[in-house]
Amino acid sequence: MTRFYFDVRRNGRLEEDKEGEELPSKEAAIEEAMAAARELVADKVRTGDVVDGDAFEIRDEHGEVVHILPFRSVLRLD
Amino acid sequence: MSRPHFQNKLLALVPPAELELLYPLLEPIDLPKGFAIATAGEPIQYVYFLEQGLGSIVSVSRQGQKAEAGMFGYEGFAPTPPAVRSTMSFHDASLQAEGYGYRITIEALWAAMDRCPEFSRLLARSSQNLATQVSYTALSNAVHQVNERLARWLLMSHDRLRQDEFLITHDYMALILAVRRPSVTTALHVLEERRFIRAERGCVTIRNRSAMEHYAQDAYGLPEEEYRHLFP
Known part of the structure; x- marks a missing residue:
């Protein structure tokens, strides 16, 4: 298991995830970020908010960014 | 006695x-x-x-x-x-x-x-108020954003704990709100940016309760109003 951190890039600023989460692999971390982005985007869509350019920057325990997931990338439009 | x-x-x-x-x-x-x-x-x-x-x-x-x-x-x-x-x-x-x-x-x-008989009535009134609380949690889960639901939950916890600082992990808040943990972390950032709370590792501190009440106004307050009505 590895501890992954899900920082959020919002309006150019990085909001740090101070707790992180133990997950078995990078793929599992991306899956977790996608599931959370779906919840957050669904909230915005449901209440008529703008789905903007926020993104998860997934860090591993060494501080290296292993994946960037824009929230809007979870929208399936076709 | x-x-x-x-x-x-x-x-x-x-x-x-x-x-x-x-x-x-x-x-x-x-x-x-x-x-x-x-x-x-x-x-x-x-x-x-x-x-x-x-x-x-x-x-x-x-x-x-x-x-x-x-x-x-x-x-x-x-x-x-x-x-x-x-x-x-x-x-x-x-x-x-x-x-x-x-x-x-x-x-x-x-x-x-x-x-x-009075003790029995107190239990009945309290059960009624819990039912109201749960029904408004159902409403909130259906119509409010994670940010507002988190604000509501923090206000309700603050009412009962009567202290500004609570020890709680993002994992646990995710269970409570039935969302993924990174969604809680993101919602905490939103509340922190507005200076309602301070979120540290394993700990949330309420900084501006009245502003957070105003923010959560559609999600918070009616079960609390019934409580005051039942227990004047």
Whole structure:
């Protein structure tokens, strides 16, 4: 298991995830970020908010960014 | 008998004559974090009156999916089924923040209820208010954003804990709100940016309650209004 951190890039600023989460692999971390982005985007869509350019920057325990997931990338439009 | 000073609102409202009968049946108990007061699918043995601490009532589906249905602290009692002579729990209930209080066996509770009409009415009113709380949690889960639901939950916890700082992990808040952990972290950032709270590792501090109440205004306050109506 590895501890992954899900920082959020919002309006150019990085909001740090101070707790992180133990997950078995990078793929599992991306899956977790996608599931959370779906919840957050669904909230915005449901209440008529703008789905903007926020993104998860997934860090591993060494501080290296292993994946960037824009929230809007979870929208399936076709 | 000199009347003990209760922090629990229900015990504090029991009239002296009824308290004389009830008090010897109450057992003082320390309630550490995680202490299980009821388990879904199992019989209930005791009813608890918290003096301090925060309890969480969690619904559990057959496949093990969980979400918080309600919370209780010094303002009420739990589990509530014995107040209507039911002995089976359909929820997990446990201490989310440590505390202490009193417990009573359900047999003793029923004996006391038979002879203490005002005590019985207090239990009925408290159960009613919990039902209202749960119904507004259902509304909030259906219509409000995670940010507002988190604000609502923090306000409700603050009401019951009566302290600004609570030790709680993002993992646990994710369970409570039935969302993924990174969604909680993101919502905490939103509330922190507005300076309602300070979120540190394993700890949330309320900084500006009234501003957070204003922010959560559609999600917070009606069950609390009913409580004030039921317990003037």
